[in-house]
Amino acid sequence: VQLVESGGGLTQPGGSLRLSCAASGFSVSANYMTWVRQAPGKGPEWVAVLYSGGSIYYTDSVKGRFTISRDNSKNTLYLQMNRLRAEDTAIYYCARTDSSGFFDVWGQGTPVTVSS
């Protein structure tokens, strides 16, 4: 059971990035999947969740800018991030999520830096 994120990098304010999270050993489509981010020196912050049934929830600060999705054929979770701001700078983790809400499997994270 493993999650591997990719797609992070440096972008300017207002830019876009798409993060990927490739799963192995379990099915992304059969599980709740979450993106969690952690700004430098801060605690983790819940960003978005995609239920196995397709329901989606976002934290307020990313609504309208970020989109969580999955590709079942690739067993991969995505986070499309548009109109990025400096405060979006963080390490972004994907996590398999128990249906009750805790995170039992985490990826290694991918860093996102938003700076001019």
Next chain:
Amino acid sequence: DIQMTQSPSTLSASVGDRVTITCRASQGINNWLAWYQQKPGKAPKLLIYKTSSLQSGVPSRFSGSGSGTEFTLTISSLQPDDFATYYCQQYDIYPYIFGQGTELDIK
């Protein structure tokens, strides 16, 4: 949003000590509380869920308790591998919120 407040923010202890970390929620969370351990440069690791359920593979020296708005993580006898930062997380209501962390270091 529910606020989660951990105490202390830092804790110095020695190998073999018994330590307790407290997490307080700004409202009741129906015991939907998890604890994670994080080491520098690594992802958080689940230790405890539903207040007191030990995640598979986690040593039994870790335990969780509490109810209502006050919860604790206890490490019965600190081992060298336990020096890390610990976070609580409520998963009762969105947005799920983590505490600010407790850094456990060697005295």
